[in-house]
Amino acid sequence: MSMDVQQRIAQLTQELNSYNYQYYVLANSVISDYDFDQKLKELEALEREHPHYVDPNSPTQKVGGDITQKFNTIRHRWPMMSLGNTYSELELREFDERVRKAVGDQVQYVCELKFDGLSISLTYDNGKLVQAVTRGDGTQGDEVTNNVKTIRSVPHHLKKGDYPDVFEIRGEIFMHRAAFERLNKQREDLGLQTYANPRNFASGTIKLQDPKEVAKRPLDCFLYFLYADNRNKLFNSHWESIEAVKSWGFQICEHTKLCNNIEEIIAFINHWDEARHTLSYDIDGIVIKVNDYAQQEELGFTAKSPRWAISYKYKAERVETMLKSVTYQVGRTGAVTPVANLQPVLLAGTTVKRASLHNANEIARLDLHEGDTVYVEKGGEIIPKVIGVNNEKRATGTAPVVYPSVCPECGEALVRQEGEAVHYCPNEEGCRPQIVGKLQHFIGRKMMDIQGMGDETMETFFKLNLLRKIADIYSLKDHQDELKGLARFGEKSIDNMLAGIEQSKEKPFEKVLFALGIRHVGETIAKKLALHFKNIDNIIAASAEEMAAVQDIGARIAESVFTYLHDPQHLIEIGRLKEAGLNFAIVEKETVLAGTSLSGKTFLISGVFADFSREELAALIESHGGKMLSGISAKLNYLVAGEKMGPSKLAKAEKLNVPIISDQDILNMITP
Template structure:
């Protein structure tokens, strides 16, 4: 009896999942809605009576949960970094050469299709789906667990397997072309706004607040990367982990391939450049990852992306249209960016009216004339760009485009720093878009996240003369009566804004540093500077060489930081912000000292260790008075070397006569 019931449940599950696939993916209705609902009810009843036989991917489990009033922001345990892009074979082979210089010639690559969707990170505990978080800004994202539970290809409960108690799996949520076309047609018939492409539809769907509405839309998901504590002890390579997660019940793209050489990689790319048009979903390139986990660790990361992976983007779609005129935008850093205004043209599913021209060099390279017929492409950028001119259609007697010599906003003479392609307006304290842009940057979500203030509020306050500098934000409470006279700015709005301003004073030093808007200092750089120098005074007294020595900083950023902190007006501004109560020092986390045997010694860890993770070794060193450094130099006392350490580090350490020790020798040093 029990065997017959189990077989009935399995048969209904397979049948209903096939109907779902045919309907949602292939837009092919094989059964009436009534008959489908009757079969679904039959399956629900059987599963309720015999829950042990319920399939984790049963169609009854994808119906949604309670309405989400507001998405919770969750910090990623492992940052969701973006990948560096390349568009030609030579750049790809340059990547391969950089990899081999660090880890040697024994390199394998895993090639994966680059899905045009929404990145997601899903956490499982004891085989159960616990939490799903969007990519967000890479550091933190929105929790969309209830919505992700509705996706038919995402298991709620894993099959039996040797998986970790807790792990994260990364993937891409997307929508198949046929489903997108069908749903867009429905929206058009209902008089609703249609989506430009499947990616936007998928992204918009996952942010709906009602999971039951999400469940009605046919989202799909491929999973492609595993994170777990001590992952290297479970698997030696990315490829091994992919085979395992498939057995656990995850949907992994069948077209992923393990390649032994860059020639194999290039053949894979060429094949899918043509074959992609036969897929039921959109891809825009190929992702290439170093397979070996130890080699991935050895290669490490830049400020924005892993050094062990790269994205090859297929050639973008191109359209031809007419250049109407060029306008110039001034950003918050004073950079003047030319923008091409075009005759509207359809490109990659969207109507394009504007395109980026980047800088004066680009205009000169294109030999752009007024009224030219231009070729526009949509590549990896959100904004399309002009890539060429149809000179056969050039208007006779048309004049070449001349880049302005003065700021289009304030009339100040533009400057161009040596080695840079961008023109800047130096009038940062008197040029409206720079002032407004800096203020809007400061209150932004990734910076000070001041609730109750928005970009329009900043513009209004600027026009009234209430805001000219960042420190003016913290004196707005002195202008309450003036604020009350403003239209659409009631007492409650003012209270919320002042409360948001007060709460921003608790933001950490790295957020304040990022919020200041120093040229070339993004979120990651601000964090590195804050962690290294601890407070603004140490950073201010550091010279350019000392700033440049911080990992991932370099000379150009160091000069920008140094110049900013030695500008008299900025010095005064920082003092005002200090007085207002903002944090200009990090909150030191007390390290519990276990001993002082490594006092005054510096260490760098490289390779893989059988008994310890790198983090555990670093913690051990610091708890005994040692200091961790990020690169090999004459200041390094010991290189702690494990298995599969990169040859370049070994060569450099030997050249500088730096002692190379094992983890066991480190323990002896401590003892």
């Protein structure tokens, strides 16, 4: 009897999953709703009576949980970085050359379809799905676990296997075109607004607050990248990990391929440029990853993306439409950007009304005239841009578009720095978009992250003359009577905002430095300046040359920082922020040393080690007084070399006569 029940549960699970796939993915109804419901009810009854036979992928398990009033924000343990893009075969070959120059010619690549969907990170604990988080800003995202549990291809529980106790697997949530068209038709019939493309539908669905509603919209998911502690001890390569996670029960795209050289990569790209139209889902390119984990570590990361991966994007769709006018936007740094206002046109599934013209040079290159018929495409499939003019359709006697000589907002004469394509308005103290833009930048999520304040709040407070400079934010507590008289500002929202302002004073120095809005200073540069100079006074005292000597800073950024910090108005502002209690110095963490045998010595680690991860080896060196460097230079005392170290580092170390040692040498150096 037990075997009969188990077989019936397995049979119903397989049948119903097959019907679901036919209906939701292929838009093919092979069974009546009544018959489907009867089979589902039978399965539910059997599973209730015999819960030990429930299959993790049973259709009864894909309904979801309670309604989510607000998604929790979760910080990614491993940042979800973006990939560098290219549309050029030449740039792809240059990527391959850079890789081989760094790690040698013995390189394999994994080629994957680039799905046009929503990135997701799934965490499993002892084989159980415990958390699903969206990409968000790459550092933190929204927890959407209950919604993801409704996706039929995402297992809730893994069968016994050799997977780590805790691991994270990354993938892409998407919607098949047939399902998208069917659901969009239903929305149209109900008089609801339709979605522009499957990606938008999938993204909108995963953010619904009711998982039961999510379950009604068929989503699918491919998984493609594994993270775990000591992952390199489990697998040597990305390909090995893909094969493993497939055996654990995850859905991996069947078209992923291991390539041995650049020619095989290009052949794969060319094949899918045509074959992608036969897929049931949308792709917009191919992702190429260095296969070997040790080589990935050797190549490392830039501030935004891994150096061991790149995405090749297929040529964007191009459309033709009429240029109605050109307007100019002034940003927080004073940069004046021309924008093409277009006759609305459908492009890559969305209606485009505006497109970027970049700068004055681009307007001149296009020889743009009023009323021109222009070609528009989406750069990287995201931001529309004007790429050309159909001169055959140009009307006679039309005037060329002339870039303005004065700021369209405040009338100040524009300036253009030598070597730059962008025009700037220098009136930062009196130009409305610059003032408001700086205020909005300062409170932003990656900067001071002031809760209870948003872009509209900054606009409102500027209009009411409550805010003119960023330091004014910390004086708002003195204007509570005025705030209480404002529409849409209740006592609770004011209290929350003031509490958020107070909490922002705890932000570290690098966040404050980024929040100041210095031209060319992003999140990474701010952190490098803070770590190098330790406090704002040291940065102010430094020359532009001293700043430029910091890794990744360079002359242009250094000049911008130097100019900003020697403007009397900016120094007054910094003084006010200091008085308000903001951090203008890094908090040095007290390090308890295990020994001092490596004091005064500098080290760089490269390659793979049998007994240590690179992080463990770095921690060991620092705990005995050594200092880690990020690159090979004359300041480096030792290069700690493991297996598979890149030839370029070896050659540079030998050229500079840097001693090359092993992990065992480190142990000998710290052993009394």
